[in-house]
Amino acid sequence: MSTPKIVLFYQFTPLADPEAIRLWQQALCEQHGLRGRIIVSPHGINGTVGGDIRQVKRYVRATRSYPAFATTDVKWSDGTGDDFPRLNVRVRPEIVTFGVPDEVHVDHDGVVGGGARLSPQDVHDLVAERGEQVVFFDGRNRIEAEVGRFSGAVVTDARTTRDFVPLLDSGRFDHLKDRPVVTYCTGGVRCEVLSGLMRARGFREVYQLDGGIVRYGEEFGDDGLWQGSLYVFDSRMTVDFSEHAAVVGTCARCASPTNDVANYPDALGRDLAVLCADCRQELDTDDAERVRS
Numbered sequence: 001m002s003t004p005k006i007v008l009f010y011q012f013t014p015l016a017d018p019e020a021i022r023l024w025q026q027a028l029c030e031q032h033g034l035r036g037r038i039i040v041s042p043h044g045i046n047g048t049v050g051g052d053i054r055q056v057k058r059y060v061r062a063t064r065s066y067p068a069f070a071t072t073d074v075k076w077s078d079g080t081g082d083d084f085p086r087l088n089v090r091v092r093p094e095i096v097t098f099g100v101p102d103e104v105h106v107d108h109d110g111v112v113g114g115g116a117r118l119s120p121q122d123v124h125d126l127v128a129e130r131g132e133q134v135v136f137f138d139g140r141n142r143i144e145a146e147v148g149r150f151s152g153a154v155v156t157d158a159r160t161t162r163d164f165v166p167l168l169d170s171g172r173f174d175h176l177k178d179r180p181v182v183t184y185c186t187g188g189v190r191c192e193v194l195s196g197l198m199r200a201r202g203f204r205e206v207y208q209l210d211g212g213i214v215r216y217g218e219e220f221g222d223d224g225l226w227q228g229s230l231y232v233f234d235s236r237m238t239v240d241f242s243e244h245a246a247v248v249g250t251c252a253r254c255a256s257p258t259n260d261v262a263n264y265p266d267a268l269g270r271d272l273a274v275l276c277a278d279c280r281q282e283l284d285t286d287d288a289e290r291v292r293s
Helices: 018-031 053-064 120-133 161-169 189-200 212-220 277-292
Strands: 004-012 035-041 044-052 073-078 087-091 116-118 135-138 148-150 180-184 205-209 226-228 261-263 272-274
Touching: 004 053, 004 189, 018 035, 018 044, 018 053, 018 087, 044 053, 073 212, 116 120, 120 180, 120 205, 120 212, 135 148, 161 189, 180 189, 180 212, 189 205, 205 212, 212 226
Parallel strands: 035 087, 116 205, 135 180, 180 205
Antiparallel strands: 004 044, 004 073, 035 044, 148 226, 261 272
């Protein structure tokens, strides 16, 4: 019996021919029967794909055989076997769409001017040393933060990654410019860019959580500073680091505690909401009745 696995990875590195990388990645995934999403840009590569563990391992080895991707940090998790509807490999101006490709500069060490990297233990050490001065800044969309976040984190109103630059430029967070700010996101790719954008806008002491929430959860689970569930970009929607994950979300329909996320207002829509199992079942029933009628 096959064991489904999902890998999440990114690599900031200059790529002279993103289209050639796209074609190679497309062929590589098709060869191994993998599905998921991969974005390639002049800044590097960002992807999450899933399939049978043996094929995923072959894919990872082949990807790392390309010298620019040799040191790529690959994060593994258990899949369901039906985590992605299709394979989508695209070339875009940015591997994370902040909407400012000309502001982002990369070299073989990553984003130029990004915040200092902190391991999960480094984050704990910083908090132990600086206490309540430390600000956790969520670099994800608001819906993701509604079901899980670091204790006391600043959560913006961002609906998409494009919203962050206007929010920073609005001056809303200028009061944080003299405090130690730890940016974080799912796997590290968004906060690597965000930390650089914040530094360029006068935030003086900016850090990024190396490896993102995923690496933090692997080390400390739900026994550290993280609270709730982690939103993921596949059919699982959310994952927990332990059986005692805190429930921090609230159902958009009935206000009951839940960390579940679903398509809403209908199962076929693109909008997402925090939705409990009972309300989701009601929606699925309503959708089925509309289809029959």
